Amino acid sequence: MSKQDTGCCEPSSEEPLTEEQATEMATVFKALGDPVRLRLLFLIASRPSGEVCVCELTPxxxxxxxxxxxxxxxxxxxxxVDSERRGTWVYYRVRPETANRMSALLAGVSGERTPV
Known part of the structure; x- marks a missing residue:
């Protein structure tokens, strides 16, 4: 087969992101596409204890x-995020595994080859 038959480039033998991974990450990025949710995530992540009560987020x-x-x-x-009810209040904490997958995905986009 000539280059003319396959286009200008050789096809990649590895898929950088599976369909399942793309669907999962699209859900994550869609959730972060709202400024309120993005701020909420950063407020939760910024707490030294790693968690925050909903009563502190609302104000x-x-x-x-x-x-x-x-x-x-x-x-x-x-x-x-994960949540845990304690009495009448719910406490939220960031799920590090999801944050790590997002980081790995973005690192791959920037040229650093890190698996998602």
């Missing part, structure tokens, strides 16, 4: 508690 925004809870639910569904 940081000019939004109702149900709206904040909705955004936190979407972050949980995307696998970005």
């Amino acid at each position: 940081a925004f000019n939004l109702s508690q149900p709206t904040i809870s909705h955004h936190l639910k979407l972050l949980r569904q995307a696998g970005l």
Whole structure:
């Protein structure tokens, strides 16, 4: 087969991102596509204890508690945060494995070959 038959380049033998990985990461990045959710994630991640009570998150925004809870639910569904109920309050913490996969994916995009 000549180069003319295959295009200008040799086809890559390795797939940089599987369809399953792409679907999972798209869900994660979609969740972070909202400024409120992005701020929530950074507020949670910035706590020295590694977790924060929802009662501390709500006052940081000019939004109702149900709206904040909705955004936190979407972050949980995307696998970005975990939560734990303690009495009447819910505490949130970042899931490091998801953050690590995002980091590895972005490193691959920048040219550093790190598996996702």
